[in-house]
Amino acid sequence: MRVIAGSAKRLQLKTLDGMETRPTTDRIKETLFNMISPYIYDSIFLDLFSGSGGIGIEALSRGAKEAVFVEKNPRAMECIKENLKYTKLDKKAMTMTKDVMTALYQLEGEKTFDYIFMDPPYNQELEKMVLSYLSKSELVYEDTVIIVEASLDTEFSYLEQMGFRMIKTKEYKTNKHVFIEKEGKQEIC
Template sequence: MRVIAGLAKRIPLITPVGLDTRPTTDRTKETLFNMLQPYIVDCNFLDLFSGSGAIGIEALSRGAEEAVFVENGQEALNCIRTNLTKTKLMDKGRILNLDVLSALIKLEHQGGKFDIVFMDPPYLKGEEEKVLTYLKDSCLIDKNTLIVVEAALETDFTYLEELHFYIDKIKKYKTNMHVFIYPEASD
């Protein structure tokens, strides 16, 4: 696995050993960032369930202003630190060693908002619904925030309307998909 484009192009990244994380393949990452590219430059990027940090690092490499990495697995945290150091992007990255909901609460108390929220939670455990339920009333996002969820193909998103989110588009791959979600504009 490597950084695909930008300042850190071609720098190899390390990933945690084992089955606790599923590193996004280079091909899938490239497809994702081709869709995200118009929104990346100068954005504040939130990478939830960060794993190796590859997605947030790709955003930084392509011009994001800042990326916040949320991860609570020790081996994954070590990978994020190493990868940020290797890519010389540590000064633009912030790592929170917390579970995702605790991190969201902490970030909310610190103020600020994110332009893009990316999450790659464990598949089919309902974690994305918990995060979206929290975010629906959070000051961390606004009507222009793009939320991208990496999920198994069979993941149910029928609850989104009830939470006042809508799906802008879905990109399906062989075993998973990226779901692009926006908050509904409030009247």
Template sequence: MRIIAGSRRSLPLKTIPGLSTRPTTDKTKETLFNCMQAEIYGCYFLDLFAGSGQIGLEAMSRGAEYAVFIEKDKKAAACIEDNIRFTKFEKETKLINKDVLYALSELEGRYRFDIIFMDPPYNHDLEKEVLIRLKDSSLLKEDGMIVIEASLDTDFSYLDELGYEIRKQKIYKTNTHIFIERKNV
């Protein structure tokens, strides 16, 4: 696993062994960042269920101004910390080793993000819980975007009733990226 573009291009990143995380492949990551590239430069980026931190670090390498990583698992958080140190992004990042919903409450009123990315464990409806929490939150800027990596069978039929709309969707063999934003009221 590595950073694929930007100022830290080709730097290898650590990942935690085992099946507790699903590192995004280079090809999928390339497609993801091609879809977001116009919004990355100078943005504040929030990486939820951050795993190894590779998505937030890729955003930083491509010109994001600041990234916050939230990861509950202690081994994964230690891996993120190592990757942040190795890529020399200590001053432009923050790592929070807590449950995502609890951490979002802590961040409220202190940060505003242009992009919120989440790759929660599949088939636990955690993306819905996070979207409910973000619905009336000030964490997402007015014109901000939420990107969700999810399994192909994840139900997003509730987005409309929560006040979100799909901007675009990329479908891969085993998963999808859904780009959503708040509806203009």
């Protein structure tokens, strides 16, 4: 896994061995950032269920002002910290080694995010729990874009009830990215 573009372009990132994390492939990461890169510069980015930190690091490399990494696995967090230091992006990063819901409660009132990316373990409805919290949270404002990486069969029919709407979905062979924003926003992405 490597950084695709920006200040840390082509640098290899460390990942955990085994199946504890599922790093987003370079190809999928490149497709994702091709869709959002015009808007990343100077943004504040939240990377939930961070794994090895590849998505948040890519955002920082492409000009995000700040990124917060949330990962409860201490071994994975050490990997994130090593990757941040190696890419020289650690000064623009905040790391939280804790459960995602605990981290969200602690961030409340401290920050508002332009992008919230989450890649939770598949088929456990963790994204639904996080979205339910975010629907009433000050971490999200009308321009926040929430991106969920999920299995192809994960459904999001509940979004409207939470006050969200799906902007678009990008499907790959084994998973998909779902782009979400608050209901009532006029622009797209």
